[in-house]
Structures are given as structure tokens and as C-alpha cells.
Amino acid sequence: MATLNTSGFWPTVSRIILRNRILILVLLVAATATLGTQWKHMRFTYTEANLLPDDHEVNVTYNKFLDIFGEEGNLIVLAVKDPALFTVRNFNAWNKLSKRFNAFPEVEAVISVGDLKKLVADRKNETFVLEDLIKTKLESADQVSKIKKELFENLPFYESLLYNKESGTLRTAVYIDKSIVNTSVRKNFVFNELIPLIESFEEETGLDVRVSGMPYVRTLNAQNIVDEIGLFVLGALLVTSFIFFFFFRSFRATFISMVVVIVGVMWAFGILGLLKYEITVLTALIPPLIIVIGIPNCIFFINKYQQEVKKHGNQAKSLQRVISKIGNATLMTNLTTASGFATFILTKSQLLKEFGIVASINIVAIFILSLLIIPIIYSFMSLPKTKHLKHLNKRWIGRFVGWMEHVVRNHRIEIYVVSLVLLIMSIIGIYQIKISGSLIEDMPKRADFFDDIRFFEEEFDGIMPLEVMIDTKRKNGVMKLSTLKRMDELENLIDETPELSKTISVTNLVKYSKQAYYNGKPKYYQLPSSQENSFILSYAKKSSDSANLLNSFVDSTGQVARITTFMQDIGTEKMEDIEESLWSKINKVFPEERYEVSLTGKALLFLKGTKYLINNLVISLSLAIILIALFMAYMFxxxxxxxxxxxxxxxxxxxxxxxxxxxxxxxxxxxxxxxxxxxxxxxxxxxxxxxxxxxxxxxxxxxxxxxxxxxxxxxxxxxxxxxxxxxxxxxxxxxxxxxxxxxxxxxxxxxxxxxxxxxxxxxxxxxxxxxxxxxxxxxxxxxxxxxxxxxxxxxxxxxxxx
Structure with missing residues (x-):
């Protein structure tokens, strides 16, 4: 193997840098300004982090579902749990609030008690029609009580969708336009329209409105990410500059190091814009990460410069030695750090690839900035004074080094014993690690919207969508009674699972149709018999209202149906148990030769993504270890x-x-x-x-x-x-x-x-x-x-x- 001789290379680099100081500074300013123009291309993500590759089976299934039924995460829910809601004044204000939401172009539909429709049988025309639940203006407590009783006792179709019978909680469902769910329009709607209206209602009535749903949660969560970028950058600058000053006791050295990392942060934002990557919860960490990684570079360069100045007092010689003696070692360490991040590029997750690309590029960039800026700025300054070099002789540092030497010299066996004990304890701890695939676990627990998530979990069993897609493999196969009964059997299992909400599907509509046929009596809210099915379906076929309702649950050909439920924030193991239980029932109820059944939805997508990510990152870490081992082999x-x-x-x-x-x-x-x-x-x-x-x-x-x-x-x-x-x-x-x-x-x-x-x-x-x-x-x-x-x-x- 040939030896790479860098002994002549770095002295040459030092001369080039110091002889072309003005030109290099001009080029750095020009590069920074150019990257600054790319900031306008920075975009904040409006979608959840998809941890799976596009061609993964789970992603393919999810995209197929979206093609058939459209975006599933477009529901925002509002709820009030307070008896005071059912006063005339407050109840009318609640209904007025729903109507105001319906007026916005960003809103696709609103389901609320104020504009609720009842399915009624029209005997004359042998069809079903939708009638308003509230037909006249409510002016008395009696009228409000009747509406409440009608809803809570006679309309089981809306249970868990609009009300909780046990607690008396009333809910409004706001379906926003599917085309804006993953765009900035969603953010503008939430902050400029939805929240102000809710706050105005709360001020008017004194009621506490709980708000949730994936579009709302994602919007507030994304805003928290944006807000924290500035907090992280400022925090990292303050902490690192304070520690740096504490060690060096030099405003000049601290200032130079801050210039380096601030320019590094500007480059990081510029590179994000240049590559047109979205700012996600991961890429948001890169600017402060550059500060934290850049400061050690400054420490090595500045510490060496001051040591050289103390040794011989020649500024030119000191600066050239800093570059020639520290440059290569610092390059090697930055390359190994960049290699650790670059291994993320080898994963198939787009989220991690982007993080790995931007992080590794910026780590190399911060090295180049340190190498150029520190010697050049010092070259224009006077030599450090004696007070600036005092830290080199600090007694406590000498005592620390002396302690290390003493321990290594006299307590080697103890170090091995402690290391072995820690290793054994660590292995025991590793076997207790659990895997988490929760969509909301990492969300800010101090935020109001997180409390609201917990509220909806208690009242309505969760907000994270889980979908069952059933392909009957034949046109209009969904509305066959045998299929409906199979679906109902699966839904009973879902309804009995504590961590899942009550299901919403075509079976609910068919049961509601039977109830409507029998004059709205709640006891008839059930699937029709084979005899009843034919004439109830004949009513439904003539009803345009029923057809409109049906479109939400069945595709246009009548071949594919969906069963929607919502999941609580539960651990990965529990989610896997639920998935296994559902598949056990699905395989039993739906014969494979007649039905093609898929489980999908954002809750399942995130679970599978987490497991996939863990497998990929184990590979990534292994590659990092192998890569650095090869690097060591090449060096030594x-x-x-x-x-x-x-x-x-x-x-x-x-x-x-x-x-x-x-x-x-x-x-x-x-x-x-x-x-x-x-x-x-x-x-x-x-x-x-x-x-x-x-x-x-x-x-x-x-x-x-x-x-x-x-x-x-x-x-x-x-x-x-x-x-x-x-x-x-x-x-x-x-x-x-x-x-x-x-x-x-x-x-x-x-x-x-x-x-x-x-x-x-x-x-x-x-x-x-x-x-x-x-x-x-x-x-x-x-x-x-x-x-x-x-x-x-x-x-x-x-x-x-x-």
C-alpha cells in the first residue's frame, strides 16, 4: 500500500491561504451571499414523515387506498364536554359556528348537530330522503332538550361520530378539502380562520372547545418545529460561546469562533434551499448541529495557534503551523463525522437520505470555513496578549490531566473491571428496550393540542386513522348481504377492541336505512334480513341522498369498500397485537379467493415505517462502523x-x-x-x-x-x-x-x-x-x-x- 505523504501538502495549503487572504474572504462572502439567495426555496413540510420507500408494499397499498377514496386524514374535530352547551344561547352559538365553517372554500363538508340530516323513508315515492333535524329556530330549553334526546337516543348512526352517549360530549366534524391537506393553504386556514373563530366562540360562551384531528395536529406540530429552529440555533450559540469563553477567556477568540459557526448556519440554510429539501423534524436539527460540531474545530485551531504564539511569538509562523499541523487531523475527524451521517444516505428512506446528504455536506463545509476564516481573521489582528494565553497554564486543567495519568498508571485493572461491569449491565438493559411506532408520542406534551389529543382518546377512542380496504373482486359486490354481514362481523371485533374507536362504514348506512324504513325506531338499527334487503335497497337506489352518503364508504363501481376506525396512542407491541388479531379475523371471515383485504391508514403506515427505519439504521450504523474501521486500517x-x-x-x-x-x-x-x-x-x-x-x-x-x-x-x-x-x-x-x-x-x-x-x-x-x-x-x-x-x-x- 502506498503511503499518502501530506507533509508537503499542508504547508503548501497554508501558504496559499495566507498569501490570498483578501481573495478568499471575497470568495467566502460571495458564496455566503449566493447561498443566502437560496433561502427563499426553503419549504416547511406539510406532510407526515413517510419513513418507508415509495415502492414498499405498505406504501403501495396506502397509495392505492388514496387513489380510490382520496386523502383520509382530512378530518378536524371540535368537541365540548359541558352541560352548559345545551342552553339555548350556547347551543345556537355552537350551531352558528358550524355554519360559519361551512362557508369557507377550504372546507369540503361539516357534520354538526346544527345542520344534521335524518334519513327518512318517503313511502309515496318509495325512496329515502334527508330531513333537517332542526327545522325551526330554537328559542326554548324544551326545544334544545328534544333535539338532544333525538340525537342521543334515536340516531345511533351518529354515535361516536358526533356524540358520546355516556359523557354527553358533543362533537362537530369538519372535513377540509382533500386537495389542500398537504399544502400551505391548510396552515393558513387553521391559523387565520379556524382558531380565531373557535377563540371567538369560547370568549362569547365561556365554554372550553377541544380541537383535534390530523390536519390540525400536523399544522400546530409543524409550527412548533419552525419555532424551535430559531430557539435551537440561539441556544446552541449562547451555550457554546459561553463555554468557549470560559475555557479561553478571550472575547476575540470567542468572536472568531462565532463568526465561523454563524456563517456555517447560513450555509446550512442555503444548502437546504439549494437542494429544495423540506424542513422536517430531522433537517431542522442541522443548523444547531453545525454549531455544536463546528465549535470543536475552532477549539483545535485556536488552541494550537495560541500554543504556537506562546512558544515563539511569531504570528506568521504560528498561523502556518496551525494550518499545516492541525489541518489534516481536523480534516480526518470531520470526514469520519461526516461519514457517520453519510451512511443515512444508503437507507431507502427519503427522509433519512435528505438528512444524511445535508448533514454530511455541511460538516465538510464547516471544516473548510474553520480552516479559512480562523487563520485569516487572526492574520489581520495583533498577537494574543499574555492574558489570552493564561488558560494554557490553568492549574485545574493540569490537575485533570494529572488525574487521568494517575488513574491509567495505577488503576488499570479497576478500569477494566468497571468497563466489564458496565458492559454486562448494558447488555441486560438492551434486552429491556422497547420499540415505539406512535405518531404522537414525540409531540410536545406541554402543548394544548396534546391535551386535546388525550381528551379525544378518552371520549372517542383516538384520532389516528386506521383503514380496512375490502375488494370484493366484482362490480357492486359490496352491497351483497353476504359481504355486508362479513364486514359487520369484522366491525364487531374492532368495536370491542378498547384501543380502537367505533367503526364507520357502509354497514352503518345500511343499518340506518333499515331504521329509517321502520319509521326511525332505534331497535331496527341493524343489518336487514335477506327478505328486507331487496326492498330496502330498492329505496336506497332511488335516493340521491343515500347515494351521496354511500360515496364516502364505497368506490364508484361498488366493488371496493372501506371500514374506518381511529386508534389511540399505544405502544408498538400493542399495535402489533391488534394487527394480528384483525388479520386473524379477516382471514377467517373473508375467503382469499373471493376477497382481497388490506390494512392501511396513517397509524399503520407509521408503525411499519418505524420498524423499517430501525432495520435500516442498524444497517447504517454497521456500515458506519465498517467504514471507520476501514478508515483506521488505511491510516494505521x-x-x-x-x-x-x-x-x-x-x-x-x-x-x-x-x-x-x-x-x-x-x-x-x-x-x-x-x-x-x-x-x-x-x-x-x-x-x-x-x-x-x-x-x-x-x-x-x-x-x-x-x-x-x-x-x-x-x-x-x-x-x-x-x-x-x-x-x-x-x-x-x-x-x-x-x-x-x-x-x-x-x-x-x-x-x-x-x-x-x-x-x-x-x-x-x-x-x-x-x-x-x-x-x-x-x-x-x-x-x-x-x-x-x-x-x-x-x-x-x-x-x-x-
């Missing part, structure tokens, strides 16, 4: 060094996974990202340490003990600084109102803290224990890549930077 040309470098980075991942099991944090789309992100970042410390260790081996004539401690002293401070910045930087995500983002921030922070301790304590111990097998000139003499230039290698210095 030693299988033993690969193993040694992976152990201190895999152990923190296992510890974090164990913590998730013990703390009850489930595996879900947000938390599974932790491992790839943390691994890609934590391996940077290993690269820095091993590169310095190898350099010390050469300088100390292959004396392992001396080299290990020298590397520990040299890299320990920078590793500590960067790990603390990363720890608190990722902790910023814990201020989020989204449970998944909070878990992501906390888990990555914990993993990186464990990784720092592992690289500063366990890694040196492994090197010392395996002294004879790795301190071999044949193994380490000529690395494929010279990460750090030799200490005695001088570079040609431009003395004049003015």
Missing part, C-alpha cells in the same frame, strides 16, 4: 489498531443503549439516530489520540509507556474541551418540546461524555496492556496517511502578513 495499517480504536467507541454506544432500556426510553425514529451520530463524532477523539501516540512512538524510539502518557498530556486538554462543548451543545436539544428531540439531545450528550472518558482512560490502558503486540515498527512505522506532521519538520514561513 494494523488490524490490532482497528480493534483497539473501536473498543472505546463501541462501549459508550452499548452503555447508552443499556440506559435506554433501564430508563424506559424506547427505540423510535428520533432515538435510533443517536448511535450513528455519536459514533461518528466520538471516533474523532480516538483519531487525535492515536495519531499523537504514533508520533510520540517515533520520537521516543518506540517506548510505549512514555509515548502513551505524552499523547495523553498533549491531547487530553483538547479532547476535554471539545467533549464538554459537545456535551452541553447537544444538551441544548433538551429544551425542545418534542420528546424525541429531547431524548436525542440527552442520549447523544451522555454517549459523548462516556466516549470522552473511554478514550482518555480505557484507550491508553489498552495500548499499555498490548504494548508488545502493537509497538512494532513494521506495523506503525509508515501509516497510509500522515495525520500529524513530524514535530521537527519546519515549514517555510512568510514573515510578512501585512
Amino acid at each position: 495499517r494494523s488490524f490490532r489498531m482497528i480493534i483497539i480504536s473501536l473498543i472505546p467507541n463501541l462501549l459508550p454506544l452499548l452503555i447508552t443503549a443499556g440506559m435506554m432500556g433501564f430508563l424506559g426510553v424506547p427505540i423510535k425514529p428520533s432515538t435510533i439516530l443517536v448511535f450513528s451520530i455519536a459514533f461518528g463524532i466520538s471516533v474523532d477523539d480516538t483519531i487525535h489520540f492515536l495519531a499523537k501516540y504514533r508520533q510520540e512512538l517515533q520520537a521516543n524510539r518506540w517506548k510505549v509507556t512514555k509515548s502513551v502518557y505524552a499523547a495523553l498530556k498533549e491531547t487530553g486538554v483538547s479532547m476535554f474541551y471539545t467533549s464538554i462543548v459537545l456535551f452541553f451543545g447537544f444538551s441544548v436539544f433538551m429544551i425542545s418540546s418534542f420528546g424525541g428531540t429531547v431524548a436525542l439531545g440527552g442520549l447523544v450528550s451522555a454517549t459523548l461524555l462516556f466516549a470522552m472518558l473511554s478514550n482518555l482512560l480505557l484507550l491508553p490502558c489498552l495500548l499499555l496492556s498490548l504494548e508488545k503486540s502493537i509497538a512494532n515498527k513494521k506495523i506503525l512505522k509508515k501509516p497510509a496517511i500522515q495525520i500529524l506532521p513530524k514535530e521537527d519538520k519546519e515549514v517555510k514561513v512568510d514573515q510578512d502578513l501585512t
Whole structure:
């Protein structure tokens, strides 16, 4: 294998940068301005995250359902649980509110007690007609009571759709235009029309209106994502700048690092716009992520610059050495971090691909910005003063490094024992991890709309649509009594399942038709017998009103029917149990040769997407480990060094996974990202340490003990600084109102803290224990890549930077 000699490359890069400072600054400003023009193309997502590839069987089924019945998630529901609603004044105000909704072009239909229609048999014309439930203006409490009694006792067709008989909760269903459900028009309607009208009603009546439904929840949830981007960016800037200043005690150094990361954030937004990717709950994390990852670059560059200034006081020499000595090592660490994110590109999930592409591009971009901006800005400034260099001699840092050396020197066995115990405990914890496929689990629990979700779960058994699609394989096969009875048998199972709401389907309409035929008596709300079916259907065929109602439940050919139910927010295991129970019934009731039955809907889509994502991310993490192992092999040309470098980075991942099991944090789309992100970042410390260790081996004539401690002293401070910045930087995500983002921030922070301790304590111990097998000139003499230039290698210095 040929050795890649970078010893001449980086000094050349340093001269190019410092000799063309003005030109480079102009180019950076031009690039930033150009990317700034792309901000206008940034779009916020108006759809749920689809975690499955387009050609996945579950997606194909869902799209087939949408082709037949249209968008299923277009229902917004309003409800009031208060006896005061049934006063004349409040009841009329409630009905007026529904009529105002119906006037909006964005609204397809409104089902409310105010404009409710009763199905009535017209004996003269032998057909069914729809009559208004409320025929005259309500002026007395008696009239309101009669309407309430009629609805709650005589119209079971509307039970669970409009009312809860037990609690007295009254509901209004607002179906918005399916064509605007996944567009910005939905957002404008919710914020500019729906919410103001509801607030006005609440102010007028003093009643508390609960609002939910997927379009409403998605709109408010998306707005929370938008609001939190600014919060994350500001929080990350404040936290990292404070920590940076605490370490360096220099406003100038802090200012320069802030310039680097702010430009990095501007580029991140520009790249999102340039690629025309939507801002999702994942891509929204990239700007603050760039800040958190960019600050360690600044620490390495600025710390090295100040060390050089303290050593010889020559600014030109210091800046050139910063680029030539730190540039390559920082490039390697940024590439490994970018590789960790880039593995997401290999998944078949479009959501993850976009996240991986933008994150990896921006990580490389923030390295380039650090490499160019920091030396150039410092070149225009005077040399740092003595007070700016005091942090290099801080006693507490010296004590920290001394403590690490003491522990490695005297307590190696204890470190191995603690590591082994943590490993065993982690494995136990891993077996307790659960998988979560909930659509709403990560939504902000402090938000009012989350309380409303729970309210509708208690009152109407959920808001997440679950659909059963039944293809009878023949025209008008749905309305055959045998099919209706089979559907009714399946619906009885669904109705008896506590986690599912009462079903809505063509069988409800047929039962209602029989009730209407028998003068509206509730006891006849049931499927007709074979004798009754023929003449009841003859009434229905003549009824245009019945046909309009039928269109919601059956396709235009009468071949395909749907059964709609709504699911509560339940765990993945429970959802799988329900799915298994439904399929067991479906396979028993619907013969495969006569019927083709599919389960679909957003609730099931998200469950399947979560499981698919977990499988893909396990592959992604494995690829990241293999990729970085190959990277280590190329750098150090030693299988033993690969193993040694992976152990201190895999152990923190296992510890974090164990913590998730013990703390009850489930595996879900947000938390599974932790491992790839943390691994890609934590391996940077290993690269820095091993590169310095190898350099010390050469300088100390292959004396392992001396080299290990020298590397520990040299890299320990920078590793500590960067790990603390990363720890608190990722902790910023814990201020989020989204449970998944909070878990992501906390888990990555914990993993990186464990990784720092592992690289500063366990890694040196492994090197010392395996002294004879790795301190071999044949193994380490000529690395494929010279990460750090030799200490005695001088570079040609431009003395004049003015």
C-alpha cells in the first residue's frame, strides 16, 4: 500500500491561504451571499414523515387506498364536554359556528348537530330522503332538550361520530378539502380562520372547545418545529460561546469562533434551499448541529495557534503551523463525522437520505470555513496578549490531566473491571428496550393540542386513522348481504377492541336505512334480513341522498369498500397485537379467493415505517462502523489498531443503549439516530489520540509507556474541551418540546461524555496492556496517511502578513 505523504501538502495549503487572504474572504462572502439567495426555496413540510420507500408494499397499498377514496386524514374535530352547551344561547352559538365553517372554500363538508340530516323513508315515492333535524329556530330549553334526546337516543348512526352517549360530549366534524391537506393553504386556514373563530366562540360562551384531528395536529406540530429552529440555533450559540469563553477567556477568540459557526448556519440554510429539501423534524436539527460540531474545530485551531504564539511569538509562523499541523487531523475527524451521517444516505428512506446528504455536506463545509476564516481573521489582528494565553497554564486543567495519568498508571485493572461491569449491565438493559411506532408520542406534551389529543382518546377512542380496504373482486359486490354481514362481523371485533374507536362504514348506512324504513325506531338499527334487503335497497337506489352518503364508504363501481376506525396512542407491541388479531379475523371471515383485504391508514403506515427505519439504521450504523474501521486500517495499517480504536467507541454506544432500556426510553425514529451520530463524532477523539501516540512512538524510539502518557498530556486538554462543548451543545436539544428531540439531545450528550472518558482512560490502558503486540515498527512505522506532521519538520514561513 502506498503511503499518502501530506507533509508537503499542508504547508503548501497554508501558504496559499495566507498569501490570498483578501481573495478568499471575497470568495467566502460571495458564496455566503449566493447561498443566502437560496433561502427563499426553503419549504416547511406539510406532510407526515413517510419513513418507508415509495415502492414498499405498505406504501403501495396506502397509495392505492388514496387513489380510490382520496386523502383520509382530512378530518378536524371540535368537541365540548359541558352541560352548559345545551342552553339555548350556547347551543345556537355552537350551531352558528358550524355554519360559519361551512362557508369557507377550504372546507369540503361539516357534520354538526346544527345542520344534521335524518334519513327518512318517503313511502309515496318509495325512496329515502334527508330531513333537517332542526327545522325551526330554537328559542326554548324544551326545544334544545328534544333535539338532544333525538340525537342521543334515536340516531345511533351518529354515535361516536358526533356524540358520546355516556359523557354527553358533543362533537362537530369538519372535513377540509382533500386537495389542500398537504399544502400551505391548510396552515393558513387553521391559523387565520379556524382558531380565531373557535377563540371567538369560547370568549362569547365561556365554554372550553377541544380541537383535534390530523390536519390540525400536523399544522400546530409543524409550527412548533419552525419555532424551535430559531430557539435551537440561539441556544446552541449562547451555550457554546459561553463555554468557549470560559475555557479561553478571550472575547476575540470567542468572536472568531462565532463568526465561523454563524456563517456555517447560513450555509446550512442555503444548502437546504439549494437542494429544495423540506424542513422536517430531522433537517431542522442541522443548523444547531453545525454549531455544536463546528465549535470543536475552532477549539483545535485556536488552541494550537495560541500554543504556537506562546512558544515563539511569531504570528506568521504560528498561523502556518496551525494550518499545516492541525489541518489534516481536523480534516480526518470531520470526514469520519461526516461519514457517520453519510451512511443515512444508503437507507431507502427519503427522509433519512435528505438528512444524511445535508448533514454530511455541511460538516465538510464547516471544516473548510474553520480552516479559512480562523487563520485569516487572526492574520489581520495583533498577537494574543499574555492574558489570552493564561488558560494554557490553568492549574485545574493540569490537575485533570494529572488525574487521568494517575488513574491509567495505577488503576488499570479497576478500569477494566468497571468497563466489564458496565458492559454486562448494558447488555441486560438492551434486552429491556422497547420499540415505539406512535405518531404522537414525540409531540410536545406541554402543548394544548396534546391535551386535546388525550381528551379525544378518552371520549372517542383516538384520532389516528386506521383503514380496512375490502375488494370484493366484482362490480357492486359490496352491497351483497353476504359481504355486508362479513364486514359487520369484522366491525364487531374492532368495536370491542378498547384501543380502537367505533367503526364507520357502509354497514352503518345500511343499518340506518333499515331504521329509517321502520319509521326511525332505534331497535331496527341493524343489518336487514335477506327478505328486507331487496326492498330496502330498492329505496336506497332511488335516493340521491343515500347515494351521496354511500360515496364516502364505497368506490364508484361498488366493488371496493372501506371500514374506518381511529386508534389511540399505544405502544408498538400493542399495535402489533391488534394487527394480528384483525388479520386473524379477516382471514377467517373473508375467503382469499373471493376477497382481497388490506390494512392501511396513517397509524399503520407509521408503525411499519418505524420498524423499517430501525432495520435500516442498524444497517447504517454497521456500515458506519465498517467504514471507520476501514478508515483506521488505511491510516494505521494494523488490524490490532482497528480493534483497539473501536473498543472505546463501541462501549459508550452499548452503555447508552443499556440506559435506554433501564430508563424506559424506547427505540423510535428520533432515538435510533443517536448511535450513528455519536459514533461518528466520538471516533474523532480516538483519531487525535492515536495519531499523537504514533508520533510520540517515533520520537521516543518506540517506548510505549512514555509515548502513551505524552499523547495523553498533549491531547487530553483538547479532547476535554471539545467533549464538554459537545456535551452541553447537544444538551441544548433538551429544551425542545418534542420528546424525541429531547431524548436525542440527552442520549447523544451522555454517549459523548462516556466516549470522552473511554478514550482518555480505557484507550491508553489498552495500548499499555498490548504494548508488545502493537509497538512494532513494521506495523506503525509508515501509516497510509500522515495525520500529524513530524514535530521537527519546519515549514517555510512568510514573515510578512501585512
